[in-house]
Each structure stands twice: as C-alpha cells, then as structure tokens.
C-alpha cells in the first residue's frame with residue numbers, strides 16, 4: 001500500500017512528507033522533484049511570499065545512489081521565511097512579550113471554525129497549518145508518484161480552462177501540445193490569445209483589492225484498464241480523485257469527464273460507444289466519461305477538472321468580528337496572492353498523480369520495480385486478446 005503523511009507550518013522551519021510503500025529500485029531524481037516545486041511557484045497573480053521562497057527538496061531517507069530502497073522516503077522543504085518568524089513561531093520557550101496574537105478571523109479561511117474547534121485564542125495556530133503553503137509538500141509527494149508512473153509511460157498534464165469570468169474556450173491540438181503551450185504561459189492557458197486578457201484582468205483585480213479563482217483541467221495519459229473498483233464506494237477511482245482534489249486548499253468543485261455537463265445532455269450524447277479492431281483493441285470515439293466507468297479506469301485518458309474559489313484574503317477588506325472584543329472590524333493585510341489558480345493546477349497534477357500511483361500499486365503490487373513491472377506486463381498480456 002502506498003501512503004503518505006505531511007507535516008509543517010507555513011512560517012515554521014520546514015515542511016515534511018513521508019512516503020511509504022514505494023517499490024525498491026525505483027530511480028528517483030531530486031532535480032525532477034525540484035522542477036515540480038518550481039512550477040508550483042509560477043503563475044501571474046502570486047504575492048510577496050513567492051519572492052521569498054525558492055522551494056527545494058531535501059531527502060532524509062529511503063533513497064541510496066539515486067534509487068529507492070523500498071523503505072519510507074522523507075522529503076523536506078525548508079521555509080526561507082522562517083528566519084523572519086523565528087521568535088513568533090519558536091518551537092521552545094515562552095512567547096515574546098511583544099507577541100501580537102491573531103484574534104481577527106478572516107472570512108473564507110479556516111480561522112473562525114479552527115479557533116473554536118481546537119480551542120485556540122491565537123488564530124495563528126490555525127492559519128499556519130490551514131495555509132496552502134503545505135501544497136509544496138503535496139507537489140513533492142506527487143513528483144515522486146510521477147516518477148513511478150513514468151516508468152509505465154503514464155503522464156500527467158494540466159491547463160487552466162477558466163479564470164474568473166474568462167473562459168479559455170476550445171483549445172486545438174493533442175493533449176501533449178495543449179500541455180506544452182500551457183507550460184509556456186504565465187497563467188497556464190493553452191490559448192495564447194486569452195493569456196493577455198487574463199493577465200490584464202488579474203492586474204485590474206489586484207488594483208481593486210479583489211481576488212480571483214479559476215478552473216483547471218488535469219489529464220492523465222497511458223493509464224491501463226482496471227485501476228480502482230466498483231466493489232465499494234471508497235475504492236472507486238473517481239471518488240478517490242474527487243476527494244483528493246477537494247483536499248487542496250480553496251477547491252470547491254470537481255468534475256470527471258463531462259461532469260456537470262453530462263446532466264444537461266441526452267444519454268446518446270454523453271456515453272462513449274465501444275468499438276474493436278485487432279490493431280487497437282477496444283477503442284472509443286469520444287471520452288465523455290473522462291476515462292473512468294464504474295469507478296474503474298477504462299484505458300482512455302483520465303480527465304478531471306477542479307474549481308478554485310477566489311483567494312479569501314482581500315486588500316479590499318471584508319467584514320468580520322474580533323474574537324476577543326466581539327467588535328466588528330475590517331481586515332487589513334500585508335500581502336497575499338490575488339490569483340493562484342495556475343499554481344493550484346500544478347498541485348492538482350501532483351495529487352492526481354498520487355491517486356493514480358496509489359491505485360496502480362494496489363492493482364499491481366510488488367516490493368521492487370521489477371516485480372511491479374512483471375505483474376503489470378502479465379496483466380497487459382492477459383487482457384490483450386480478451
């Protein structure tokens with residue numbers, strides 16, 4: 001079983017992840033993990049914190065001479081901002097005399113619900129972990145999962161399909177071409193005509209002190225038949241993908257394939273007819289199902305979309321109530337992202353890669369990459385002529 005845990009606060013010394021259940025002898029490149037961390041920090045609309053951080057992973061265990069040993073892998077990403085917070089976020093000792101505690105909950109954040117749930121008078125103890133800073137660890141974990149998937153020619157891509165009120169519209173080309181254009185874009189859109197329009201919108205929204213969300217699409221190619229199961233709801237690949245994507249900060253909706261649009265169309269326009277040819281095996285002319293039927297991967301690309309709400313911290317303050325005085329106040333802030341949907345798309349890719357890798361290991365198992373590959377090859381040849 002492939003599993004992971006993460007720990008770490010936004011302004012603490014470091015973020016940590018432990019992955020357990022990777023097969024032995026899997027080549028793992030730190031450079032590839034760092035590349036994914038870099039991608040997550042990009043995107044027009046991010047705030048001052050991104051100018052402080054340059055995320056790099058440190059491996060603490062489970063890898064020797066560039067390959068996994070089959071033992072738990074520890075990943076650490078240090079917070080550069082920690083040096084500015086050492087007093088206020090000290091692990092030991094007493095709080096400094098001049099410590100300003102946070103008593104003003106921000107609408108759209110975990111602040112109020114978290115302070116009441118964990119009985120905290122200083123909301124900092126809530127926001128530090130609720131912050132999307134820990135999406136850096138998710139991306140590091142996903143970057144490891146991707147390297148396992150790449151061994152089996154499974155690839156994960158993303159692009160932005162809507163940003164605030166702007167629809168990117170139909171995009172031309174293969175999945176790989178669309179992804180390559182998104183990769184070049186400052187806002188991860190595959191349609192270059194829309195890029196400038198979106199950047200202008202983000203600039204205006206920033207000027208107005210407001211914020212934006214967006215919708216991104218993640219596509220996975222090369223997924224074999226048979227990941228996930230209809231045996232139980234929690235084993236369905238679609239339920240696992242939706243749950244994992246909803247676990248990313250600010251994600252409020254997930255669609256698989258046609259998603260909500262399936263409900264607006266006739267059955268004949270939604271379901272993907274089945275064809276067979278000796279060269280291609282079973283094939284489909286459409287992919288309304290987004291590569292999953294009955295909670296099981298059906299050999300088509302997996303297509304999922306996730307909706308991110310606008311960033312909740314606004315320069316134009318929203319009304320709230322001080323938890324100490326119960327007096328109303330209007331929040332003032334020092335820095336925030338205005339739009340982080342392009343970054344969220346990279347986090348989405350990571351978490352999707354993780355779910356696919358976990359389902360892959362569940363199906364094929366194996367304690368070494370060689371054993372996993374033998375099991376995979378065996379299944380592929382078993383279903384080839386069926």
Ligand SMILES: Cc1cc2nc3c(=O)[nH]c(=O)nc-3n(C[C@H](O)[C@H](O)[C@H](O)COP(=O)(O)O)c2cc1C
Nearest residue numbers: 109110130131132249250312313336337340343344
């Ligand atoms: C990549 C990324 C960056 C984010 N940056 C900010 C930010 O700078 N300011 C902010 O208020 N919220 C930011 N958020 C959103 C909040 O973390 C999130 O809305 C909050 O933790 C509440 O969680 P919920 O929206 O899932 O309910 C970001 C989210 C993501 C995915």
Ligand SMILES: C=C(O[C@@H]1CC(C(=O)O)=C[C@@H](OP(=O)(O)O)[C@H]1O)C(=O)O
Nearest residue numbers: 049050130131132133136249335336337
């Ligand atoms: C640090 C990251 O994102 C942060 C997520 C975040 C939030 O409230 O979720 C608030 C901001 O941090 P700060 O409060 O330090 O300015 C973002 O920069 C990151 O993505 O690495």
